[in-house]
Amino acid sequence: MIRRSSLPISRRAALTALGAGAALTLLFPRTRSLHAAPVPAKYFIGVYMPHGMAREFWVPKSGFNIAYAGSSLAPFDDAATYGRSFRDQIVALEGLDLTAGLRSSTVGHDASRVILTGSGTNGQNASIDQFLAIEQGLGQATPLSSLVLGVGSAAPALQWCISYAKGGTALPKIIDPLATFNHAFGQFLVDPDPAAVARAAREQRLGKSLLDYWTTDLAELGARAPQAERDKLDQHATALRDLEKRVVGQTVTCKVPAAPNSTQFPSVGSYQGGEPYFDLITNLQIDLMVQALACDVTRVSTLFLADLSRTHFDSGLPEDVHTDVAHRYASPGRNGMGGSDAASQARLARQNHYTYAKIARILQRLSEAGLLEQTVLVAMSDMGDPAKHSSRQVPTLLAGGWGGALRGGRHIDLGPNGTPSNRLLVSVQQAFGVESNSYGQSTDASILSGSLDLT
Amino acid sequence: MGCALFALCASCGGSAEPATDSGPPEQSLAPALRRLSTAELEASAETMLGTVTGLSAALPPDARQSDYSRNVAQSVDSLLLGQLFDASRSTAENLDLSLPQFPSCARTALASDRACAESTVKMLSNTAFRRAPSAREVEQLLGLFTIGAEGADFNSGVALVVRALLGSPKFLYATTLGAATPGATRLSNEELGSELSLLISGQPPDEELRLAAARGELDSGVERERQSLRLLHTWQARHLYRRFVQEWLGLVGLEGLAKSSQVITGFPELRTAMVDETNQFVDDVFSLQAGSVSALLAGGYDIVPDALAGFYGIQPTSPGPGARVDLTGLGRVGILQQASFLATFAHESESAPVLRGKAVLTRLMCLDFPKPTDLGVDIVFPPADPNATTRERYDRHATDGACRGCHATLDGVGFLFENFDAAGKLRTSESGRPIDTSGSVQLDGQQLALGDSMALSSALAKSEQVRQCAARQVVRFAAGKTDALVEQAFVDSLKSKSPERRGTFLGLFLEFVKSDWFAWRKPQ
Numbered sequence: 001m002i003r004r005s006s007l008p009i010s011r012r013a014a015l016t017a018l019g020a021g022a023a024l025t026l027l028f029p030r031t032r033s034l035h036a037a038p039v040p041a042k043y044f045i046g047v048y049m050p051h052g053m054a055r056e057f058w059v060p061k062s063g064f065n066i067a068y069a070g071s072s073l074a075p076f077d078d079a080a081t082y083g084r085s086f087r088d089q090i091v092a093l094e095g096l097d098l099t100a101g102l103r104s105s106t107v108g109h110d111a112s113r114v115i116l117t118g119s120g121t122n123g124q125n126a127s128i129d130q131f132l133a134i135e136q137g138l139g140q141a142t143p144l145s146s147l148v149l150g151v152g153s154a155a156p157a158l159q160w161c162i163s164y165a166k167g168g169t170a171l172p173k174i175i176d177p178l179a180t181f182n183h184a185f186g187q188f189l190v191d192p193d194p195a196a197v198a199r200a201a202r203e204q205r206l207g208k209s210l211l212d213y214w215t216t217d218l219a220e221l222g223a224r225a226p227q228a229e230r231d232k233l234d235q236h237a238t239a240l241r242d243l244e245k246r247v248v249g250q251t252v253t254c255k256v257p258a259a260p261n262s263t264q265f266p267s268v269g270s271y272q273g274g275e276p277y278f279d280l281i282t283n284l285q286i287d288l289m290v291q292a293l294a295c296d297v298t299r300v301s302t303l304f305l306a307d308l309s310r311t312h313f314d315s316g317l318p319e320d321v322h323t324d325v326a327h328r329y330a331s332p333g334r335n336g337m338g339g340s341d342a343a344s345q346a347r348l349a350r351q352n353h354y355t356y357a358k359i360a361r362i363l364q365r366l367s368e369a370g371l372l373e374q375t376v377l378v379a380m381s382d383m384g385d386p387a388k389h390s391s392r393q394v395p396t397l398l399a400g401g402w403g404g405a406l407r408g409g410r411h412i413d414l415g416p417n418g419t420p421s422n423r424l425l426v427s428v429q430q431a432f433g434v435e436s437n438s439y440g441q442s443t444d445a446s447i448l449s450g451s452l453d454l455t
Numbered sequence: 456m457g458c459a460l461f462a463l464c465a466s467c468g469g470s471a472e473p474a475t476d477s478g479p480p481e482q483s484l485a486p487a488l489r490r491l492s493t494a495e496l497e498a499s500a501e502t503m504l505g506t507v508t509g510l511s512a513a514l515p516p517d518a519r520q521s522d523y524s525r526n527v528a529q530s531v532d533s534l535l536l537g538q539l540f541d542a543s544r545s546t547a548e549n550l551d552l553s554l555p556q557f558p559s560c561a562r563t564a565l566a567s568d569r570a571c572a573e574s575t576v577k578m579l580s581n582t583a584f585r586r587a588p589s590a591r592e593v594e595q596l597l598g599l600f601t602i603g604a605e606g607a608d609f610n611s612g613v614a615l616v617v618r619a620l621l622g623s624p625k626f627l628y629a630t631t632l633g634a635a636t637p638g639a640t641r642l643s644n645e646e647l648g649s650e651l652s653l654l655i656s657g658q659p660p661d662e663e664l665r666l667a668a669a670r671g672e673l674d675s676g677v678e679r680e681r682q683s684l685r686l687l688h689t690w691q692a693r694h695l696y697r698r699f700v701q702e703w704l705g706l707v708g709l710e711g712l713a714k715s716s717q718v719i720t721g722f723p724e725l726r727t728a729m730v731d732e733t734n735q736f737v738d739d740v741f742s743l744q745a746g747s748v749s750a751l752l753a754g755g756y757d758i759v760p761d762a763l764a765g766f767y768g769i770q771p772t773s774p775g776p777g778a779r780v781d782l783t784g785l786g787r788v789g790i791l792q793q794a795s796f797l798a799t800f801a802h803e804s805e806s807a808p809v810l811r812g813k814a815v816l817t818r819l820m821c822l823d824f825p826k827p828t829d830l831g832v833d834i835v836f837p838p839a840d841p842n843a844t845t846r847e848r849y850d851r852h853a854t855d856g857a858c859r860g861c862h863a864t865l866d867g868v869g870f871l872f873e874n875f876d877a878a879g880k881l882r883t884s885e886s887g888r889p890i891d892t893s894g895s896v897q898l899d900g901q902q903l904a905l906g907d908s909m910a911l912s913s914a915l916a917k918s919e920q921v922r923q924c925a926a927r928q929v930v931r932f933a934a935g936k937t938d939a940l941v942e943q944a945f946v947d948s949l950k951s952k953s954p955e956r957r958g959t960f961l962g963l964f965l966e967f968v969k970s971d972w973f974a975w976r977k978p979q
Contacts, residue, residue: 105829145533153711156518169530172515183537209602210619213595217624221488224632226979229488232530236624239536246537271713273723310713320715320803
């Protein structure tokens with residue numbers, strides 16, 4: 001867990017900034033991505049949803065009706081709660097398999113690794129968020145290359161991550177909203193006290209000296225390192241560049257969000273007492289994430305909603321959602337195999353509805369910030385049928401305008417045979433102007449190529 | 456650890472050991488940069504500065520590979536580096552230059568005292584780099600000292616040097632790159648010292664080891680063993696082996712688990728006591744029995760914290776805190792019957808024969824099993840049935856041909872633990888029906904029918920297959936990755952060793968450290 005005492009911004013300083021008004025003006029240049037090709041889409045958000053999906057209450061009815069009784073997608077057509085309907089900004093994409101995982105024994109809970117990488121446990125490529133941010137330069141001009149967030153579990157472990165660096169290393173997540181605030185906005189808080197200004201100037205000078213020293217050290221190490229370790233050193237170099245942006249100081253004009261009041265969430269970890277606060281924590285993480293996009297602090301973010309069991313947010317669900325809802329789901333699925341229990345399907349749909357309500361909140365915030373049309377949002381679970389731990393037929397939500405590369409308000413059914421999810425990742429990169437027709441790694445190269453017709 | 460270590464040392468004294476290593480082995484590990492685990496980073500920072508830093512809690516958690524946090528997959532990402540930058544600044548703001556980690560001149564030195572600054576820089580970088588710094592490196596650090604002290608004081612100069620060292624790639628990465636020789640790479644003298652110290656004690660090398668490394672004495676496997684025996688006496692080594700056992704057996708997962716209130720209340724507090732129990736037990740076995748595999752599995756005793764006594768159904772503090780108690784009458788003969796293992800490998804509301812069986816078969820016997828989806832099998836969780844025992848609900852595994860292949864093995868071991876519920880509490884019945892703990896295991900080529908998990912532990916404790924798996928686990932921990940060829944070569948090399956060596960973890964660690972697999976790497 002992230003230790004609060006190590007946070008860079010003192011509570012007093014944060015409060016001082018807030019006292020100066022939430023409209024505190026911060027400045028940094030809005031620089032275009034260095035990517036050579038035109039970039040229609042500008043922001044990427046990836047969301048992991050736990051517990052699979054109850055297809056019975058996910059498939060839209062005729063006329064893209066997603067507001068029927070029990071529909072888990074209903075939050076996207078709920079203007080009363082979210083300010084407007086997002087029915088026309090979403091696509092319910094059916095028929096994807098996490099095929100790269102199926103080809104490499106990366107299935108069940110492990111398949112979360114496949115969602116954005118399009119590769120299994122032995123894959124060396126970055127997830128699409130890091131590919132865009134680092135390799136395609138989408139994060140080069142912003143203070144943070146990317147913002148990797150989670151709720152519940154910070155561990156960079158196989159079953160708990162969707163963001164992977166080039167080389168195949170899972171990236172840790174920030175699960176404490178106060179840490180998210182400090183990471184994304186702390187560098188822009190300015191204490192107007194002259195002594196504080198002098199301290200900041202000195203710290204900047206010292207920070208530059210440290211960066212010079214570490215960069216030299218890393219280069220010396222790189223000169224001796226074997227080829228197999230280059231990805232590791234490249235990642236370190238990227239981290240130094242991110243730190244340099246922070247040390248050198250950049251400016252931006254935006255509305256600074258309020259620092260979260262951490263007394264409202266005294267614990268943040270799964271099974272460490274954090275469960276009662278997960279709803280609030282999720283909301284705060286979402287609001288901070290979108291605000292970071294709005295301030296151009298970053299253009300790439302992922303959110304891993306860890307096992308949201310035992311939260312008691314829905315009194316109609318059992319205490320242990322994982323075991324008593326997801327594992328008890330009984331559905332014949334599209335192939336007619338397996339039992340059928342309507343009550344179990346309705347229970348899982350209620351949990352899905354809860355998670356989709358959080359994604360609706362993301363869309364609401366994006367809309368309020370005027371970012372929705374330029375955003376590519378992909379939300380996916382690691383399973384379709386969670387009782388079978390099946391990585392096949394994983395219902396997927398696409399949202400945002402994708403810079404014109406997505407025509408919303410549709411249910412796209414790719415059929416029961418299982419379309420490789422790599423094609424979705426190809427379409428994502430193409431929305432950002434990357435002219436490549438494949439994504440991911442697999443011993444079965446046939447699954448890597450091709451895109452989806454989303455327009 | 457005195458008695459046990461003396462026995463280990465005595466056991467090797469009679470054999471003719473080469474004065475220097477015998478050259479590159481046929482199978483070698485790949486050269487690597489390994490970012491230290493957060494525990495190693497914290498231990499190194501605290502050794503360097505003499506103060507508690509809390510560094511590991513300030514950093515993102517480690518990635519694990521082959522179950523171990525000490526691994527070559529660790530990296531320096533933006534989040535870690537940013538948090539390290541902040542934490543090291545806080546640490547540097549609270550330096551105590553009166554501690555013995557600093558030269559005595561540092562207490563009163565002025566910012567202009569270059570000689571004292573140089574002494575300080577050398578002392579700090581000796582620890583941070585796990586070797587003596589070069590003259591150029593000292594000059595670079597003195598340059599930073601000057602920048603930090605400018606317009607300030609001596610302490611501020613040292614603070615900037617400390618920040619520089621804590622963020623330096625030379626501090627963050629342990630290298631096994633060596634100096635290339637035709638056909639193979641032998642670790643440099645400094646790398647030998649660094650690797651030995653980090654592997655045996657989780658610490659940077661102390662002065663004695665650094666000097667031995669600089670003199671080239673660690674060329675000798677015998678000298679590496681002698682240094683290892685010395686370091687095993689440190690309290691830091693105790694913490695390292697606690698972590699090794701927790702990660703080997705997967706017990707680190709316990710902190711991320713909950714139990715249904717229908718099974719037990721107050722689990723978070725009990726969880727802490729469960730970890731304490733295992734730590735005390737591991738300390739005892741490593742200190743007094745050199746980490747004997749058989750003692751860990753079937754020592755016939757336990758060390759139970761008071762907070763766990765009621766859970767186990769015994770009186771607290773009897774016969775006294777930290778004392779050994781015999782729980783075999785309550786079905787517990789070793790670490791596999793401790794609540795930490797039983798609760799980790801169980802579901803929230805029910806026992807988990809498959810998880811328990813798999814844990815034993817993969818972690819203690821080093822077997823692999825395909826995932827059901829690899830075989831095209833859809834998982835069907837047994838439905839809840841208040842009138843059936845867990846064992847009865849898992850009957851489908853035995854009748855479904857697609858499942859039986861693996862589950863006859865997995866469940867046969869897992870059922871042996873059925874007298875323990877989801878939290879690890881002893882039970883004699885479930886759903887009003889008596890518990891059946893019979894099961895089986897194929898061990899050392901023999902199919903054994905067993906009555907309960909204590910019988911399993913006793914069999915595992917005597918097993919050659921388990922001893923070989925323990926050796927493989929030591930290689931995985933040391934290498935920071937799985938390398939089947941080196942593991943097999945190391946296992947083969949142990950056939951001629953004494954039971955004290957082959958059957959104890961400390962013996963296995965010593966054998967690995969003195970071996971050529973420790974000292975050599977593949978050519979780049």
